[in-house]
Amino acid sequence: MIQDILPRHFDNQWRDIVPEPGDTCLVCHDNTVLCRRLDDGTILFPSLEDLHGDPTLATYLFSIDQEKFFLLPHLSVTAPVGYAYEDMRVFRQASPRYYAFAGITGHQLYQWYREHRFCGRCSGALVKDHKERMLKCPHCGTVVYPVICPAVIVAVVDKDRILLSKYAGRGPNPRYALIAGFNEIGETIEETVHREVMEEVGLKVKNLQFYKSQPWSFSGSLLFGFFAELDGSDEITLQEDELSEAAFHTADEVPENTEQVALTWEMMEKFRNGYRPYGSSKITAE
Ligand SMILES: [Zn+2]
Secondary structure, eight states: OTTOOTTSOEEOOOOOOOOOTTSEEEOEETTEEEEEEOTTSBEEOOBHHHHTOOGGGOEEEEEETTEEEEEOOGGGOOOOTTOEEEEGGGGGTOBSHHHHHHHHHHHHHHHHHHHOSBOTTTOOBOEEOSSSSOEEOTTTOOEEOOOOEEEEEEEEEETTEEEEEEETTSOSSOOOBOEEEEOOTTOOHHHHHHHHHHHHHOOOEEEEEEEEEEEEGGGTEEEEEEEEEEOSOOOOOOOTTTEEEEEEEEGGGSOOOSSOOOHHHHHHHHHHTTOOTTOOOSOOOO
């Protein structure tokens, strides 16, 4: 998955520092990030020196191993020759993987800083705290932390069949997906699983098995992946404003994983490769 960057280490501890000339800078503008794409799919980010950037305008983001990443406002720099503002979607396929992860994670922080410039309580300008990644209002004392939205990815399984769906309104041939949705206030993450499955396909599930979680900066969320066993009828009632199709499929009908970035695809791949969390309905010949 996109966050799996071993042997490299992602260190997100806040540091109140300014960049050196050779430090890496992410420059974001709406849904794009300034980078250089080579013919083989490799991406490069500019250094402060490449950008002739003003270090006092930079915000520290995180480090990967010894490489420090900073955010620079796009209006403060001119793109160096060979660099362009690339849509976030390039990070789904880009290499090296740790740069793709840095790009999406930095972009999530960019959005948070951009959308939290003023205090929601008194409308005063927010300032950065020196000790942690936090914004505070010097007028009324309100503090603001990065926003992370919990959401679920659910593989509904009926023995040798897995429920695959396609989103509505995503072009002529959207990729297969699993049931997904955001956690609502006052709800446990398990309740989110039951509610989303019922809302999207009208099915009941039981025996939830937590699989893995994934930070998914494309939607500012933390995904909780669950396998869930079909409970009772397999008659699907489609939520048509969300999904264009949903049906149970056998493993040989599950498409092969090509991108290897998303939790959804890892869970589908696991099932395709023989994982049967609730047993098999096939009678094995002796
Ligand atoms: Zn305030």
